[in-house]
Amino acid sequence: MKQHAPATERNREPIRDVLGRVLPANGTVLEVASGSGEHAVYFAAQLPRLQWQPSDPDPIALASIEAWRAEAALPNVLAPIQLDATSATWPITAADAVVCCNMIHISPWDATLGLVAGSARIGAKVLVLYGPYLVDGETAPSNLEFDRSLRNRDPRWGVRELREVEAAAIAVGWEWSHMVTMPANNLTVIFERATSA
Numbered sequence: 001m002k003q004h005a006p007a008t009e010r011n012r013e014p015i016r017d018v019l020g021r022v023l024p025a026n027g028t029v030l031e032v033a034s035g036s037g038e039h040a041v042y043f044a045a046q047l048p049r050l051q052w053q054p055s056d057p058d059p060i061a062l063a064s065i066e067a068w069r070a071e072a073a074l075p076n077v078l079a080p081i082q083l084d085a086t087s088a089t090w091p092i093t094a095a096d097a098v099v100c101c102n103m104i105h106i107s108p109w110d111a112t113l114g115l116v117a118g119s120a121r122i123g124a125k126v127l128v129l130y131g132p133y134l135v136d137g138e139t140a141p142s143n144l145e146f147d148r149s150l151r152n153r154d155p156r157w158g159v160r161e162l163r164e165v166e167a168a169a170i171a172v173g174w175e176w177s178h179m180v181t182m183p184a185n186n187l188t189v190i191f192e193r194a195t196s197a
Contacts, residue, residue: 002071003036003064007102011183012042015101015130018180018188019043022126027096028053030124032085032115033103037065040080041072043099051076053092055083086114090122097126104131104165105147108156116169120193127174127191130182133162140185162189170194 023029026049034040034054044052054065054077065080081091085103098119104112119127132143139159147159166176166189174191182188 001063002067003061005036005038008036008038008042011101011130011186012039014182015039015188016043016046018182018190019099019128020047022128022177022190023047023050023099024096024126025049027051028094029097029099030092030095030119030122031055032083032098032100032119033057033107034065034080035061035102037061037068037080039101040065040077041068041074044074044077045072048074048076051078053078053095054080055092056080057082057084084114085111085118087118090118093122095119095122095124097128098122098124099128099130101130104129105150105159106157109160112160112165113168116165116174116191117172120172120174125193126177127169129165129189129191131186132159133165133187133189134159135162135187137161143185162187165189 028051030053031040034056040052040054056062062080069077083090143159150157169191173194175194177190177192180188
């Protein structure tokens with residue numbers, strides 16, 4: 001039942017370093033598209049004052065998350081919930097922050113629109129997005145190759161233009177905060193709730 005995603009071991013420490021700076025000191029963090037569940041237990045162990053709520057739309061992923069959660073036996077990892085980012089209603093009504101790693105490029109654009117809207121709807125104050133992006137049409141050659149392979153697998157997928165993600169987030173009340181350059185040509189992008197929202 002436990003799944004293993006090799007990239008999680010490579011990227012978890014740099015991501016944790018950013019999360020430690022941008023997440024609230026305590027509260028509930030919703031992780032959208034938790035995948036195998038490895039990030040969830042690692043981040044929860046590293047940030048023990050935060051309650052971690054993993055989620056995924058895929059029953060196989062949910063079983064893996066639960067297996068990792070049971071093995072880790074951490075008090076601050078909640079049972080995973082089935083969450084489809086595109087849904088107009090989510091199975092969680094409130095969270096202090098939302099974290100989403102490596103979903104935006106491996107899902108239809110509607111999932112990104114649902115992610116930014118749903119994160120605002122549940123009252124999160126911080127939205128953290130990790131993955132590869134085009135920035136004003138530019139990115140590393142490896143990301144362009146990755147984009148081609150994604151679009152060959154599913155034409156609805158692909159490395160997104162960061163400015164389009166930013167515009168979608170701003171349209172539902174998020175404000176751009178900053179981005180952090182990460183290893184392996186990835187970015188972590190941070191949005192905060194607009195003060196007027």
